Amino acid sequence: xxxxxxxxxxxxxxxxxxxxxxxxxxxxxxxxxxxxxxxxxxxxxxxxxxxxxxxxxxxxxxxxxxxxxxxxxxxxxxxxxxxxxxxxxxxxxxxxxxxxxxxxxxxxxxxxxxxxxxxxxxxxxxxxxxxxxxxxxxxxxxxxxxxxxxxxxxx
Numbered sequence: 289x290x291x292x293x294x295x296x297x298x299x300x301x302x303x304x305x306x307x308x309x310x311x312x313x314x315x316x317x318x319x320x321x322x323x324x325x326x327x328x329x330x331x332x333x334x335x336x337x338x339x340x341x342x343x344x345x346x347x348x349x350x351x352x353x354x355x356x357x358x359x360x361x362x363x364x365x366x367x368x369x370x371x372x373x374x375x376x377x378x379x380x381x382x383x384x385x386x387x388x389x390x391x392x393x394x395x396x397x398x399x400x401x402x403x404x405x406x407x408x409x410x411x412x413x414x415x416x417x418x419x420x421x422x423x424x425x426x427x428x429x430x431x432x433x434x435x436x437x438x439x440x441x442x443x
Contacts, residue, residue, distance in 0.1 A: 289332070291325070291328055292325045292328050292329050292332075292341060293325075294325075295321045295322065295324050295325030295328070296321075296322055296325045296344070296345060296348060298318070298321045299318040299319065299320075299321035299322035299325065299345075299348075300318065300322075300348055300352055301318070302314045302315070302317050302318030302321060303315055303318035303319070303349070303352050303353075303356075304352060304355075304356065305318075306318070306356075307356050307360065307369075308369075322345045322348075322349065325341065325345065326338065326341055326342045326345055329341030329342070383433075383436065384408070384411075384413055384433060384438060386432075386433050389408050389409075389413070389430045389433070389438060390430055390431065390432060390433065391429070391430065391431075392408050392409060392429070392430050393408075393427060393428070393429055393430075393443060394406040394407060394408045394413075394415070394427075394428040394429065394430055394438070394440055395407045395425065395426070395427060395428065396415075396422050396423065396424050396425060396426045396428055397412060397424070398424055399421070399422070399423055399424050400415060400416075400417040400421065400422040400426075400428075400440070401417075401420075401421050401422075402416055402417045402418075402420050402421065403415065403416050403417070403437070404417070404422075406428060406430075406438060406440055408430060408438070413437065413438045414436065414437040414438070415428075415430075415437055415438040415439070415440045416434060416437050416438070416439050416440070417440050417441065417442070418431065418439060418440070418441045419441050419442050422440070422442060426442065427442070427443045428440040428441065428442060428443060429441055429442075429443040
């Protein structure tokens with residue numbers, strides 16, 4: 289009986305620790321501990337005792353999940369654990385509008401072999417050179433747009 293109770297308690301503690309150390313390892317170990325407690329109860333107390341222990345284990349599991357997923361996020365401690373801020377920054381520069389860059393002259397900021405960076409009216413863009421290679425500082429002309437870059441050619 290003590291082994292069953294200890295396995296259930298260990299399982300609950302491991303499941304509760306999963307909140308603070310995510311990665312599913314502690315949750316799986318907690319589930320295995322509770323399953324082992326159920327198997328031992330079937331062996332020691334037969335089908336009726338095992339079914340009762342399994343019902344208790346499932347009720348404890350449901351209570352633990354309720355506390356972790358419903359109650360904890362609303363508590364003061366849970367609110368400290370959750371990140372509520374958002375970032376409005378972008379990792380990429382804004383895309384060029386076709387009407388504002390197509391047909392304009394550009395200067396190669398880096399060597400384009402065939403991709404690199406160009407300067408169009410003071411703004412830096414990633415570009416692809418249709419004619420293959422363009423040296424740094426070369427005069428180029430924007431002929432189109434790809435998904436995320438300009439298509440340029442030597443002027």
